[in-house]
Amino acid sequence: MSADPLASLASMEGVPSAFAATRDGIDALLRDRGLRRTEPAFTTESLLRGAIASARLEGSTSTAEEMREGTGDGIVQSALRVSTEVLSLVPTVRATPLQAFARLHAVAATGVLEPEELGRPRDAESAERLRVLASRLTAPTTAPAMLVAAIVHAELISAAPFASHNGIVARAAERLVLVARGVDEKSLLVPEGAHARLQAQYESNLRAYAQASGTSGVHSWLLYAAEAYAVAGELSPLRG
Template sequence: MDSRMDALASLGSLEGVASALAGSRDGIDALLRDRGLRRTPPELTTESLLRGAIASATLEGSVSSAEEMRAGQGDEVAVAALRLSTELLALVPTLRTAPLQAFARLHAVLGAGAVADDQLGRPRDGAAAERLHLLARRLLEPTTAPALLVAAVVHAELATAAPFASHNGLVARAAERLVLVTRGVDEKSLIVPEAGHLALRAEYESNLRAYAQAGGSSGVHAWLVYAAEAYAKAAELSPVR
């Protein structure tokens, strides 16, 4: 396709982004290819999702311990993250064909009992709705962008736009994991991107702030280079290891 019309692919031309993401993808592929030589029990996927829920809840401000969450307990944020982890992969087909519905469902699962029913899955305002529609269109358009770049952009857009009444960080990190599955990076969801971000928490939070700042591409560039490092860490923290 014409690269001038491929907004996501154009981000891959930023200095160092393509090579950094390619290096991380090589590491992920090596991990999963090695695992593919043996049977991968579903328990590994379950464990990856659980580790992701624990990490994502912590990043969202939960003070519940990993032990509490493994027992199915914790504060509201922890319980919401656990609830979503059991439903997340069922949304893979929806993200492929109807991203807006997938985003709405993510929030509806997370926000149940925490926000009013008429706010579940609904954008906060017109600006948030417009940002969500644009992101959904980008996901449905053909692109030559690396899958890791697409996942990183989806994460940052949802986290910085904060389109819902609550749980936006959890939504963003869950959507990122779904993109990694739907784009063929990690079809069995064995790496743990949320734990990668938690391990690099200071860099994660500072680069999201940079992404959110208006003007120029420096923040986007910094976020994408950071994301490559986070995905490499996500592979290191996989239960496969």
């Protein structure tokens, strides 16, 4: 593996400009809304919106009211538990990403899987995929932080390393990386909501990422992710 394993992805046609434009928009949103004065309630609302969207993407049939009241189905409960845990893992994902991913899964799958399955990869191949992903995260890179978050998301979805809840874990990990790498330090964006709004594109590009034998699927996913993060800003509680 090269010293900068993400450099080749960051140089794909159209990718640098797409992420740069999205980052400019996000920075303007956070700056113009007075980020330093942002109340914790905005972060709480962003996390709640994200959990609701993630649960819906995972197949929850609970109503929005049930989700907000915390009385939804098991999928909702998993997503809500993860939403309350994710920001505490910022230092962990910076230093030991594998531990952060394992913790997200353990929280999501509590009460669903046997205790010995919580946070554990399904098999040796899954463990290796996680190890490689973690090594990418801890290696120095010049790649945009949003690109890193997008790759984490797609890798965790396509590898499906855990016995359950891989979608919820992947979307939470994406939010976690956006926070840890300084894109959205107070977690005010709602990337899960963007994926729900763009669900057809989201699912199509994830399939392409997982199935493509070359780089076309990765390229398409990254361009999609730049668009989705712009929508994540539109869905922020800062917008109302």
